[in-house]
Amino acid sequence: MKERLSAEERRQQIVETAVELFSRKGFRGTRTREIAEAAGISEAMIYRHFATKRELYSAIIEAKSVTEELLASAATVAQRKDDAGVFRAVGLKMIEQTEADPSLMRLLLFSALEGHELSEIFFESRVKRLHEFLSNYIRKGIREKRFRSMDTLIAARGFIGMVVHYLLIHELFGVKRPPRSSPEEVVEQFVSIFLKGIER
Amino acid sequence: MKERLSAEERRQQIVETAVELFSRKGFRGTRTREIAEAAGISEAMIYRHFATKRELYSAIIEAKSVTEELLASAATVAQRKDDAGVFRAVGLKMIEQTEADPSLMRLLLFSALEGHELSEIFFESRVKRLHEFLSNYIRKGIREKRFRSMDTLIAARGFIGMVVHYLLIHELFGVKRPPRSSPEEVVEQFVSIFLKGIER
DNA sequence: CGTAAGTATGTAAGTGCTTACTTGCAGCAT
């Protein structure tokens, strides 16, 4: 007994199923037939909702490009002028979100490597804004004499880099973390090194 | 007038041609026919030298897994006990090598994302050894009371992360660097932040 | 040395399977 969904629901369901597959196998590595099977429908249904495979992929990237609460929550902490708290919050949120759903990071990398036209939008919405947020935070700290003078964008990217690299080697290359290093401890150490490094 | 090469030369030429294509388009995205055309030969020649497309890919990964002079040159500097010099050398070498030939980084990412069986060997030979080298260097610095106590592997990965992230956003996502930030200046700032961050 | 036999490099033209996408038709909701 098959379920009959409304067009909108079905479209949504196809997108969700396809995210999973594209993120695991890339655009070229994913078959429209697999998507249909995984969604429990026929291929023709995919093509009723999306003109081409590429259009489905683009719909996914656009859907995933909406910026979420990461920046909002960091901004809240930022008002308290608690430097360690801000960097800790950003680092932990990044790790939590990626570990809860690694498909985003994989899609971002796949789309960049495969040269998808929307890759840039994707990157800007997910990464660039984070760089800019931290860069602005550091700039303010410099003005308030807590941090020494430096290129704030490079510094911000440095901190993000530590966290991203951690995620890369764990989520992508399958490096196991040593028993004594929970995400919290790792982030704590990154924050400690970074903050001490930029303070006056 | 076609050139007739020895088996060894031809094999080498196929590998070199294929590296370029696989690194740009991934394993699944590269057609054996394209490789043949780019090498100026027929597909059948590829299959005389390699039983399958996958075998050609594996040959490339194995060839690219040989560790190069990065560690050697860093080890030389390391003997001088010049902390900034060591991290600067590692960071600059990484950037120089990747900018001179981005195919390695792309192959590494593609093979991990696409789940190639040799991806792990690739990662260990190119990344893990670097982590361990810096980790050992930091551990020595801690013993000699120049650095404060910490998890040396996490710290090492933090520094590498800054540099890798820089390479990712420039080589993969096409972020242009601001006019005032040459690789030298960027590395210098990373080294400055990181060293100040781990010193006593 | 000269040349024929043997061997390696090379190609053109497939083969059969997979794949993105289509068509024609059926049944359900309003």
Place this chain on the structure above:
DNA sequence: ATGCTGCAAGTAAGCACTTACATACTTACG
């Protein structure tokens, strides 16, 4: 009864890999 969601069964193009045959180079023997 019309317009929707849905499917089975295509179709044409693309793909990794093969086959049958040609052409250059090497070697051995009269």
